[in-house]
Amino acid sequence: MLCETYLCDHYAVDLAYQIIASAEDAYRMIEVGNGDVAIIVCKKSLYEVNRQNASRKGLAMTALDEYHLDLTCNKAHPLIRDGVIAYDLFGEYPCFSSIHKSGSELYAPYFLSNYSLNIRNNIVMNPSEVRYRLLQKTNGYLISKPISEELKAAYGFDSLPIENSDICVFALYRKDQQREALISEYIRNCRLLRRRMNSAAEI
Numbered sequence: 001m002l003c004e005t006y007l008c009d010h011y012a013v014d015l016a017y018q019i020i021a022s023a024e025d026a027y028r029m030i031e032v033g034n035g036d037v038a039i040i041v042c043k044k045s046l047y048e049v050n051r052q053n054a055s056r057k058g059l060a061m062t063a064l065d066e067y068h069l070d071l072t073c074n075k076a077h078p079l080i081r082d083g084v085i086a087y088d089l090f091g092e093y094p095c096f097s098s099i100h101k102s103g104s105e106l107y108a109p110y111f112l113s114n115y116s117l118n119i120r121n122n123i124v125m126n127p128s129e130v131r132y133r134l135l136q137k138t139n140g141y142l143i144s145k146p147i148s149e150e151l152k153a154a155y156g157f158d159s160l161p162i163e164n165s166d167i168c169v170f171a172l173y174r175k176d177q178q179r180e181a182l183i184s185e186y187i188r189n190c191r192l193l194r195r196r197m198n199s200a201a202e203i
Contacts, residue, residue, distance in 0.1 A: 023050070030172055031057050037173045037186055039064070044166035054172060062171045064190050069165035073141035075158040085160050094140040095122045096131055132157075 026038035042050060044066065054061045071085055079086050079093065123140070132155050135142055143162070152159060171187050 030174055037171050040172055041169050044168050047168045060173055060175050062187055065169040067145050067167055069143055069162045070146045070159040071141055071162055072157050072159040079141055080160050096140050096142045097122055097124055
């Protein structure tokens with residue numbers, strides 16, 4: 001993601017433009033000067049590959065965040081009824097997500113590709129009370145960053161971590177002395193915002 005909505009929607013920073021792109025496109029655009037900072041989301045297992053790619057191209061990387069994905073649903077749901085995730089049943093129930101594919105790697109089924117899952121019915125919804133009420137009244141499940149224990153208690157949900165879903169978020173940028181102060185300020189704000197988002201009651 002090249003300057004996606006991390007700051008545009010939540011912080012008073014004026015970005016000249018923002019583009020959702022593949023990691024390869026983001027590397028190319030930063031390398032040739034078509035952007036100053038790319039915020040890239042990838043599987044943790046690919047972080048070292050990205051670091052090596054950045055180094056070869058003379059680009060710098062700064063880690064911003066790490067987290068994993070949870071599966072959340074009603075406590076009696078067949079997907080987690082026995083205390084483990086029944087991955088073979090994923091395709092039988094509607095999947096709720098706040099993550100839209102739209103070219104972004106942070107699309108839940110992408111991170112479940114290790115299991116060869118076919119999630120046919122993915123419902124994209126921003127974090128809201130409506131989504132939690134729907135989860136209460138349907139046989140759907142939520143794939144997301146971990147939600148608070150308070151929310152799970154309030155709605156009668158249970159969560160289990162999804163294996164091999166560890167995610168890294170990092171900033172990619174050119175080493176440019178003229179823009180160093182601006183880029184550093186942007187990265188500081190990104191970190192501050194992510195801390196606020198991670199500590200919020202809702203995901």
